[in-house]
Amino acid sequence: MAHKPDYSRRTFLRQAGLSGIALTIGCSFPSAGKSAGEIILADEAKVAATELLTWIAIEPTGKVTIFTHRSEMGQGTFQAIPQIIAEELEVSMDQVSVRFAPANPQKYGPQPQEGSFSIRGWYQQLLRTGAAAREMLIEAAAKQWHVQATECYAENGQVIHRSTEKKLSYGALVKEAAQLKPPGQVKLKERKDYKIIGKSLPRQDTAVKINGTAVFGLDKKLPGMLYAVVERNPRFRGKVKSFDDSATKSVSGVKHVLTVQRAIFGVLYEGVAVVADSLWAATQGRKLLKVEWDDNRYELLDSEGLFRRMRQDLDKPLPSENFETALKNSTAIIEAVYEMPYQSHSCMEPLNCIADVKENSIEIWGPIQEANWIQADLSERLNIPIENVTVNMTFLGGGFGRKGFPDYPLEAALISKGIKAPVQVMWTREDDMTMGPFRAGAMYRCRGGVDTQQKIAAFQVISASQGIGPGHDTDAKTQPVTENAGRLDGLLNDYYTSVPHYSFAGVPTRSPIPTMWWRAPGANVDAFAGESFIDELAHLAKQDPLEFRKSHLTWDRYHALVDKLAAISNWKSRSKNEGWGVAITDCFGGIVGQVVKVSRQPDKKIKIDKVFALIDCGWFVNPDIIHAQVEGSIVMALGTAVHHATHFKEGKAVERNFDTYPMPRIHDTPEIVVHIMENDAKPGGVGEPGLPAFAPALCNAIFDLTGKRIRKLPFKLEDV
Structure with a gap:
């Protein structure tokens, strides 16, 4: 079920960490059979009864923030999506800062990073969003100068009056532009007129990845956060029959030992989580944990037998x-x-996830490839309204489809709920390569x-x-x-x-x-x-x-x-x-x-x-x-x-x-x-x-x- 949160512009910007007055515009989904949707203001979302996509924020200082609604696992959408919007907005990438948008299908639409769909599925909406913001800023400048908007044009983050060469920066226009109704139709540039699309501009995420300031899932920390590792059945199937945690609890720093589940296409896989105040303590405690598995009912295949079965199936x-x-x-x-x-996915960054589950809310941080699915899955499984489930994306050290799956965030959420504290669940390399899918x-x-x-x-x-x-x-x-x-x-x-x-x-x-x-x-x-x-x-x-x-x-x-x-x-x-x-x-x-x-x-x-x-x-x-x-x-x-x-x-x-x-x-x-x-x-x-x-x-x-x-x-x- 879709929930439509009542976001004001002020609320959105505060949540996004921006300061000052900002212009925030978006693009709704086109209805069936139409090539483009109506562009509306954030404040008009409730009145217009559309699913809002919010993309651009401009501060009075002139700083432009462009939100990317897709995860970044090395494929370049963190650069390409803002580059598309900036082209029609008439700003250079040097004037733009880029931020991840949280999971919110009502604003940003589908957010999966799969099927090589980010550009081919969204380029028209992104172009129109940049163009609509540009036209609103031009109209605001024309009103201040008491001239026709057709007498003005935008360039390099400012609006210019052709005949007098008067100039106003986007920052000076943002307050008035925010009160205007976005244009229903906008004219997009021809390809020959592009200034930054089609150019090999440096990626904005390169420097932070080189100097170590980029935040991947493994880097994210919360105050009071605990750490967890999970002993999972190495045979894929079966239940926890019993476990002995007496030696585990003797390790200094170990706080909790509890059973936990993760779901793979509807089948629940069980494990035993060891939670501690440090990753080292949790890992040492796991080594001492003794688990007895009930898995004798399931077939124990070897590769030879599996491929022999395939060959028989060919006949x-x-x-x-x-x-x-x-x-x-x-x-x-x-x-x-x-x-x-x-094949294993074997991403350079193993699976990990932070969860903070409270009585009626969930917040997730981590290398999330499919934010919407994970948000919906957590809402349904923990019976919490979807608008109270926040999924925050960090950079991903590889994804390849594996980090689009909701099993590892669910596991983290269930542990957090069980211990009543925020927790970061870390998968070892061995976990990551042997547990599948x-x-x-x-x-x-x-x-x-x-x-x-x-x-x-x-x-x-x-x-x-x-x-x-x-x-x-x-x-x-x-x-x-x-x-x-x-x-x-x-x-x-x-x-x-x-x-x-x-x-x-x-x-x-x-x-x-x-x-x-x-x-x-x-x-x-x-x-x-x-x-x-x-x-x-x-x-x-x-x-x-x-x-x-x-x-x-x-x-x-x-x-x-x-x-x-x-x-x-x-x-x-x-x-x-x-x-x-x-x-x-x-x-x-x-x-x-x-x-x-x-x-x-x-x-x-x-x-x-x-x-x-x-x-x-x-x-x-x-x-x-x-x-x-x-x-x-x-x-x-x-x-x-x-x-x-x-x-x-x-x-x-x-x-x-x-x-x-x-x-x-x-x-x-x-x-x-x-x-x-x-x-x-x-x-x-x-x-x-x-x-x-x-x-x-x-x-x-x-x-x-x-x-x-x-x-x-x-x-x-x-x-x-």
Whole structure:
């Protein structure tokens, strides 16, 4: 149920920590079928009966504060969102300070950081908000000068009268502008007139992260705060049968020991929390805690058994008479099975959360990726009105989907409620890497054939994997996905029309392991099978892999990207002593092509020499942020391809820290060259689309060099 708090401008600014008189404006949601919403004042929210988004505050001193409603986990929204607003507001980023907005869907709308949606989903609202504020300030200046607003313009944080060159700063105008009704329609700039959008401006969060003043979840402290660590069942399922805390309570500083729960997709997972006046005391107390678990009723899987089950699931009948006929009539046929491992999120900052629960209120601080969901979940589970639940975002040391989940804030809230004090719950690296939820592993059976024109005649991918959830061990019966009901994530859309007979379907695999989304969900596993097999079909047809792909594409954006990718990588210059691989994916609104170049070194080891990446994300804000995101995606994909995976033994995760789950180091990272397509398309995603293409491009390059197909990840380069 949505609650509409009665916020006055004064109340909002006081809560946000601002001083003085400020102009605060926002943008409501557009109704269905409309491209833009009505812009209204904060004070008018109740009268207008709309969901208010509040973005901008301007003090009499001229200081401009822009609120960012999305979390910042390295992807750059802390810079990009204010940069969009500042463009139309006519202020430079040097004049702007940026603050996180708390969870408040009535003001800021949906606040999840997922699906690479921050810019592509919000750019119009953000542009209009900046433009509306600018026009209100211009109107206020025109009234003071007794002239028409059309005779004035805004620039560099001030309003200027064209004929007399009189100037008034935004700070001098804010009081009067705050009383004006925002314009119903505003004219936005053309792209050619942008001053800061499209520029690689320095990120405002860079300096504070370098000098150590940035506040991540681990850095946040409250007066009187206690610390907690939780002993959780290493086998994912089961209840606390009993625990002995006598030795734990002998540790100086330990205050409480209590059972606690966290919810994963509706299933409650139990643990025992040790609370102390220092993290050290809580950790030492946990080491002495003895817990007996009731978990014998649950299946204790090993990785070997889990993937054997997936392979068996691939054999379950998924008939498609049309496909089988087309495959039989193909001039050449090929079949392959691909395997992707389970992965931990392994963010550099482990999970943590501060909770302060009182009789009728909750306040949360921490690395929160999905503020609205967490706010709603806490409200429902603890039966506290949603307007009394405050979720404050800090910087995130990585998120990748894991920190969008409400389980760790709930656990902190329940502990705080139990001890009647604010508490910071800290997850150790081992907790973070072994408790899940994980990215699910997957197996794929791919079959296909080419026709006399050396094009794809039939293309089938059957997958076996866990769906996202607490584990499918309790399902009465697993149901196969209806043939042709699904799509292959990451696959270019044109294949669905250019391939005459295709079949994409899946079988859910039964397992108690909790699984969830992981950067570029769906495409991060599907694209390895899809783009690797398309490469196999290209070689079956004796065609150039890049030209083979292009021959199946009709959209001009796809063609432009293929041509540009060939140019920047100098694709036609490849020689026999080099391995060149290509993959192109389309997901979350971003199209990415990658060419990977490999070679055999004198010591016979394979070396990744260079990665060429080309992204078409349409309208974009800050090129430097895009480069960083694509580079980061490639390094993360490199880790999953050749460095790490999560395995299971006796129902427990094996890899517990970076000694067994190694991350790519600087010397492992190849040269990466990133290019951005220039076009007039609407903005697409950036933070996730850069990842899926790398693994298939790498494995395609290794085949080109060695003739050996890599169909199972991760693998070791030195073993090829």
